[in-house]
Amino acid sequence: MKFLKPLFVFLILNFGALGLGILLMGNGPTSDWYTSMNQAPWTPPNWLFGIAWTFIMLCFSFYMTFLYLKHPTNKVIALFIFQFVLNVAWNFIFFNQHLIAFGLLTLIALTFVITAFLVTYFRLLKAYSLLIVPYFIWIYIATTLNLYILINN
Numbered sequence: 001m002k003f004l005k006p007l008f009v010f011l012i013l014n015f016g017a018l019g020l021g022i023l024l025m026g027n028g029p030t031s032d033w034y035t036s037m038n039q040a041p042w043t044p045p046n047w048l049f050g051i052a053w054t055f056i057m058l059c060f061s062f063y064m065t066f067l068y069l070k071h072p073t074n075k076v077i078a079l080f081i082f083q084f085v086l087n088v089a090w091n092f093i094f095f096n097q098h099l100i101a102f103g104l105l106t107l108i109a110l111t112f113v114i115t116a117f118l119v120t121y122f123r124l125l126k127a128y129s130l131l132i133v134p135y136f137i138w139i140y141i142a143t144t145l146n147l148y149i150l151i152n153n
Contacts, residue, residue, distance in 0.1 A: 028095025
């Protein structure tokens, strides 16, 4: 029960962030604005985003549960909140407001936060650190996609 309660909380928060992000992006990925852009050749198909984010947030919820149970500090919570805000904000900034450069800066900041989690708590979590790797890889890819759009449009 000690593990399940924080896991449940992180699942609600992380999937809530996904829902909020979807709400704030409007019709973003299917909008004329986005579909008419010159996009990177490695841009995944739209259907893959939902699958990827579901897997990422499931893994990240387990990661955060292990981390919080081993190291329940204000720093951990602050990093999580910062990650939450950046993750949700990017959808609004990029898809809703069409601020490509600011979206890129948001993703770069999010990449730094995810990297901070990975590097700072690797020794503490050891193999459990693998649970944040999908998030790190996906955010890195998203950053390259955003950069490509900025440069080529």
